[in-house]
Amino acid sequence: MARYAATAKTNSSITKQLPVGNRHIMDYRVESSETQRNKCAACFRQFNKIEHLVDHMRTSFHSVHEPMCDICRKHCRSFESLREHLIGPLPKVECAKIFSTRGCNLCLAILDSHNSLRIHWGTCQQPHSTNELLSRMENLGVYDDMRTDNSRGRGTQIVALTCKTVGGGSDGSMDLLARICLTDEYENIIFHTFVKPQIPVTNYRYETTGIRPEYLRDAMPLRQVQRKIQDYLCNGEPVWKIRSRGGKARILVGHGLDHDLDCLGIEYPAIKIRDTAKYPPLMKTSKLSNSLKYLAQAYLGYEIQTGMQDPYEDCVATMRLYTRMRSQNHKIEDHPIASDPQNRNNFASWRQSELERMTPEELLEISRSDYYCWCLDGKGYA
Ligand SMILES: [Zn+2]
Ligand SMILES: [Zn+2]
Ligand SMILES: [Zn+2]
Ligand SMILES: [Zn+2]
Numbered sequence: 001m002a003r004y005a006a007t008a009k010t011n012s013s014i015t016k017q018l019p020v021g022n023r024h025i026m027d028y029r030v031e032s033s034e035t036q037r038n039k040c041a042a043c044f045r046q047f048n049k050i051e052h053l054v055d056h057m058r059t060s061f062h063s064v065h066e067p068m069c070d071i072c073r074k075h076c077r078s079f080e081s082l083r084e085h086l087i088g089p090l091p092k093v094e095c096a097k098i099f100s101t102r103g104c105n106l107c108l109a110i111l112d113s114h115n116s117l118r119i120h121w122g123t124c125q126q127p128h129s130t131n132e133l134l135s136r137m138e139n140l141g142v143y144d145d146m147r148t149d150n151s152r153g154r155g156t157q158i159v160a161l162t163c164k165t166v167g168g169g170s171d172g173s174m175d176l177l178a179r180i181c182l183t184d185e186y187e188n189i190i191f192h193t194f195v196k197p198q199i200p201v202t203n204y205r206y207e208t209t210g211i212r213p214e215y216l217r218d219a220m221p222l223r224q225v226q227r228k229i230q231d232y233l234c235n236g237e238p239v240w241k242i243r244s245r246g247g248k249a250r251i252l253v254g255h256g257l258d259h260d261l262d263c264l265g266i267e268y269p270a271i272k273i274r275d276t277a278k279y280p281p282l283m284k285t286s287k288l289s290n291s292l293k294y295l296a297q298a299y300l301g302y303e304i305q306t307g308m309q310d311p312y313e314d315c316v317a318t319m320r321l322y323t324r325m326r327s328q329n330h331k332i333e334d335h336p337i338a339s340d341p342q343n344r345n346n347f348a349s350w351r352q353s354e355l356e357r358m359t360p361e362e363l364l365e366i367s368r369s370d371y372y373c374w375c376l377d378g379k380g381y382a
Pocket of ligand 1: 042045060
């Protein structure tokens with residue numbers, strides 16, 4: 001194929017002499033060098049026309065915050081699609097080959113050698129939290145005094161919350177808050193209690209909750225729990241005032257927090273919420289949420305929720321996922337989010353003709369993320 005193309009370049013009249021089949025090959029060459037030029041610098045998709053690449057860039061929100069293959073630098077929307085790229089079922093052969101010898105199957109990083117992979121894996125795989133939990137639980141009973149006097153707890157700006165529910169209503173399908181746990185960044189329990197629901201429980205869901213009627217009979221009333229949690233999260237600031245990422249209000253980490261906050265009956269500003277069920281890099285390629293059980297297994301390397309579910313175990317898993325995502329080492333750029341006022345309509349502010357003159361790399365340079373990457377919490381944005 002290369003030979004035909006070279007000949008055609010030096011002697012344009014040759015086209016006429018070539019048999020039809022070969023001319024077909026040559027047309028293909030021309031087209032493929034064109035699509036090569038119109039190749040997205042992030043996801044490597046190829047387009048026949050530059051305007052199609054520009055359209056793609058307007059809507060794809062590629063950025064330095066996307067999970068990326070350490071080998072070919074391809075950007076992926078989620079770690080799951082990066083996993084497919086590296087492991088399969090239909091991986092990129094060159095990348096899969098290198099990954100299989102020195103890639104970490106948890107964080108998907110590529111290490112220098114097999115030996116450094118071994119050392120890395122020892123730190124990347126997290127220990128199960130249950131043993132510690134059991135020893136805590138022995139003298140735990142309930143920590144319902146909101147241990148804000150605890151010197152380690154008081155300073156924490158980031159807390160994980162998990163709620164467990166029992167069933168109410170005639171068919172037991174209504175979720176009623178029955179148990180709640182709040183932990184700090186260092187896996188200490190800040191608050192843990194059973195909660196007395198406001199309406200009768202019709203299904204204790206014992207197999208997964210382990211909750212018996214006597215645990216709830218004299219438990220803390222829902223209203224009191226609401227007030228304690230809300231006060232603790234807001235940390236002295238009224239809810240309506242929490243508009244910026246900074247400020248005293250605490251960052252709330254959890255999995256499916258909409259549901260938890262709903263059961264709890266409180267509202268908390270989205271700007272302070274870090275939900276492992278909704279963070280795009282941790283979602284499925286289908287853009288649905290992964291279960292916390294799956295995420296713990298795939299990214300932390302241990303199993304949770306094997307029998308009766310413990311809210312402390314869930315808090316620890318979500319917090320570990322959060323801190324892992326926060327420690328991602330992404331390039332620092334001005335105005336990292338597409339919706340930042342300075343970026344408003346970044347692509348619209350350029351003329352179409354100007355955009356079409358840019359290289360794929362230049363187009364990527366002006367593209368920004370459409371979600372708040374948690375690495376920014378570690379860079380002073382929170
Ligand atoms: Zn792309
Ligand atoms: Zn980032
Ligand atoms: Zn790759
Ligand atoms: Zn790793």
